[in-house]
Amino acid sequence: MMDVSHPPVLSPSNIGSFAYLTVKDRLPVILTRVIDYLYRERISLGLKYGEAAQEGCKEVVSRLSQMKNEMQTNKDFQLLWSPQPNNPYDDSEIWNQQFESYVSTYGVSPKWFAASWLYAECYMYARIHEALYLCDPLRDFDPFEEQKQKSLVDSQIAVEALTDKVSSICSALSSHTQDQLKQHVLKFFEVSLWGNKCDLSISSGGECCQAEDVFSSLEKLRSNIIVNDSNMLWQLLISLPEDQRDIALVLDNAGFELISDLCLMTILMEAGLTTSLTLYPKTRPWFVSDALEKDLRWTVDKLRSNSGSGGQIATKWSSYLSDGRWKICNSKFWTTGYDYAEMSKLSPDLYSQLSKASLIIFKGDLNYRKLTGDLEWPTDTKFEYALQDFRPTPLLAVRTAKGGPVVGLLPGQSKTISSVDRDWNINGDYGMIQLCTFS
Ligand SMILES: O=P(O)(O)OC[C@H]1O[C@](O)(CO)[C@@H](O)[C@@H]1O
Numbered sequence: 001m002m003d004v005s006h007p008p009v010l011s012p013s014n015i016g017s018f019a020y021l022t023v024k025d026r027l028p029v030i031l032t033r034v035i036d037y038l039y040r041e042r043i044s045l046g047l048k049y050g051e052a053a054q055e056g057c058k059e060v061v062s063r064l065s066q067m068k069n070e071m072q073t074n075k076d077f078q079l080l081w082s083p084q085p086n087n088p089y090d091d092s093e094i095w096n097q098q099f100e101s102y103v104s105t106y107g108v109s110p111k112w113f114a115a116s117w118l119y120a121e122c123y124m125y126a127r128i129h130e131a132l133y134l135c136d137p138l139r140d141f142d143p144f145e146e147q148k149q150k151s152l153v154d155s156q157i158a159v160e161a162l163t164d165k166v167s168s169i170c171s172a173l174s175s176h177t178q179d180q181l182k183q184h185v186l187k188f189f190e191v192s193l194w195g196n197k198c199d200l201s202i203s204s205g206g207e208c209c210q211a212e213d214v215f216s217s218l219e220k221l222r223s224n225i226i227v228n229d230s231n232m233l234w235q236l237l238i239s240l241p242e243d244q245r246d247i248a249l250v251l252d253n254a255g256f257e258l259i260s261d262l263c264l265m266t267i268l269m270e271a272g273l274t275t276s277l278t279l280y281p282k283t284r285p286w287f288v289s290d291a292l293e294k295d296l297r298w299t300v301d302k303l304r305s306n307s308g309s310g311g312q313i314a315t316k317w318s319s320y321l322s323d324g325r326w327k328i329c330n331s332k333f334w335t336t337g338y339d340y341a342e343m344s345k346l347s348p349d350l351y352s353q354l355s356k357a358s359l360i361i362f363k364g365d366l367n368y369r370k371l372t373g374d375l376e377w378p379t380d381t382k383f384e385y386a387l388q389d390f391r392p393t394p395l396l397a398v399r400t401a402k403g404g405p406v407v408g409l410l411p412g413q414s415k416t417i418s419s420v421d422r423d424w425n426i427n428g429d430y431g432m433i434q435l436c437t438f439s
């Protein structure tokens with residue numbers, strides 16, 4: 001274990017902090033939306049999943065209302081129902097173990113406003129899933145699916161602009177100089193970065209889409225990239241040996257962000273900078289907009305049915321998936337309440353699988369929180385230091401800052417940014433393309 005002294009963890013016990021406001025205001029709104037949605041749709045869900053689902057909706061509503069009350073009155077967390085025999089991604093044991101270890105460390109049960117922010121927020125999604133899972137006909141129901149699908153449909157113009165661009169770059173690849181290729185690739189990393197600006201949990205499940213062509217704003221947005229390791233990233237990509245160009249992509253949100261990620265990966269594949277890709281989605285409905293395997297497959301199919309560049313590119317994605325150059329790998333570790341410094345202990349198989357990649361790309365704010373332990377690091381802490389015991393292989397974080405820690409800034413940089421924008425670390429307007437090679 002590295003010798004790392006730890007700052008405190010971000011916590012909702014800190015009244016007025018973003019963590020506090022999330023648990024006090026944002027999470028109850030997300031829960032209320034799920035409750036209202038299930039109650040409103042109970043008849044149509046009954047028609048779709050059978051009569052028992054209609055009654056089931058009422059049970060789920062009652063469980064979720066109970067949880068909302070527990071949250072708002074700062075009650076103890078509960079153990080999760082365990083084991084869940086038909087759930088291949090049953091992680092209730094890990095959740096209950098985290099509960100027990102909290103009790104043995106602090107001598108009391110975790111509570112909504114006393115546990116860490118990361119633990120509390122992740123726990124809410126585990127409980128939403130459990131509430132559905134306990135109702136047989138609704139066990140695989142995703143209450144956020146409609147929103148995720150709508151956010152993609154509403155982003156159609158931006159998606160078309162993106163796929164047109166990918167298609168024109170790919171068809172001219174052989175005529176590009178290395179410098180031109182570099183410019184294209186790095187721009188697509190930026191598109192994937194800004195694709196993360198919008199997620200459905202920051203808007204408490206309200207509407208969120210990418211309405212405009214993001215490509216035309218890249219230049220203007222570049223000064224908002226507060227850590228930009230793009231040049232180092234390019235050096236790393238071009239120096240990979242030909243038989244070791246395997247990328248692991250830890251996905252974040254469905255919708256425009258997912259399309260931007262897959263477009264980036266398409267350029268890397270077509271340019272030969274990547275030869276194989278493993279995609280890691282979530283295994284339960286998560287932080288409203290996070291992509292599950294079925295969202296990923298739906299996205300590919302949906303785009304494939306488009307005429308024009310979108311259809312062509314999604315057809316490429318299907319063939320990558322069917323010939324095995326792209327793999328989808330599910331792991332239950334992503335939806336536990338643990339940060340990534342715990343991965344080698346709690347999920348050694350996942351850790352060793354990730355360690356074999358040439359580069360792991362972590363998308364989004366929550367992944368960044370889990371990479372850095374969600375601790376109150378001073379902003380000029382070295383990224384490698386904040387990763388603590390998580391050192392699998394070179395890794396890249398691509399995230400807009402939406403409340404989690406920010407590390408790797410220059411001394412004084414955060415002060416300068418704050419003087420321009422007080423909310424810079426929560427509003428998603430500032431981004432990071434941050435590499436750690438552990439060298
Ligand atoms: O989809 P992302 O980028 O991981 O963001 C998830 C959101 O949830 C949070 O982690 C907490 O609500 C925010 O920090 C962030 O806005």
Ligand SMILES: [Mn+2]
Pocket residue numbers: 199252253287289290364366
């Ligand atoms: Mn997300």
